[in-house]
Amino acid sequence: MKRIIVAIDGYSSSGKSTMARQLAREVGYLYVDSGAMYRAVTLFALREGMASQGGGLDAAALVGRLDDVEVSFRLMPDGSQHTCLNGEDVEAQIRGMEVSEMVSPVAAVPEVRHRLVAMQQSYGRDKGIVMDGRDIGTTVFPDAEMKVFVQASPEVRARRRVDELLAKGESVSYEEVLANVCERDRIDTTRKESPLRRAADALLLDNDHLTREQQMEWLLKEFSRITGK
Ligand code: DC
16 A cells, blocks of 8 residues: 655644544554644753743754754653653643743744754655644655645634643633734744745645544545545
């Protein structure tokens, strides 16, 4: 059976990670959450005092320390994947608001992107991979056999994110999260290096009015069509 690369890109909190993970599980592929890699580098910058809320980012200092940042993934007994920073499991820390508020400026630093893109490309060498992010179909794997671009309105995405954070016990307001979602959209789409945009050959999935089950059904149908299985 033909093994392919599946690139899933889209706006923050559009549900792309959930669907990418689920697709990978269904078809027996490796799943890589590229956003988690940018989040881990952001956590490093925060911990080392090179980034602070309100204080901005010292990009030059971060670039100078990139050799000290090692990002990896650990497979958990329940089948989930945790992100590690220099060997430490930081899965919980990288999902909080502190990292979410700093990650877009960090992801706009060209040297950070070059390093993480090279790592992402090495994961796809043997194909059989589903990767989600912002530039997977445009920059990381421009030749991916299956590309999906996911979109949903900022209001729907903010509502989903609030529910996610509340379920984890983080107290946040809808307004705060909506502002964060809109600000990340702005930075992600306007940055110079690999801005978020739909690849010309990407399938469009607008999931404002779709349930998770409907999305999966659509995704699996497209996957079967492309792999001929
Ligand atoms: O998907 P996410 O929300 O976890 O991504 C976190 C941030 O990382 C997001 O603001 C944009 C950035 N990112 C990126 O620039 N390129 C990627 N391939 C993945 C994420």
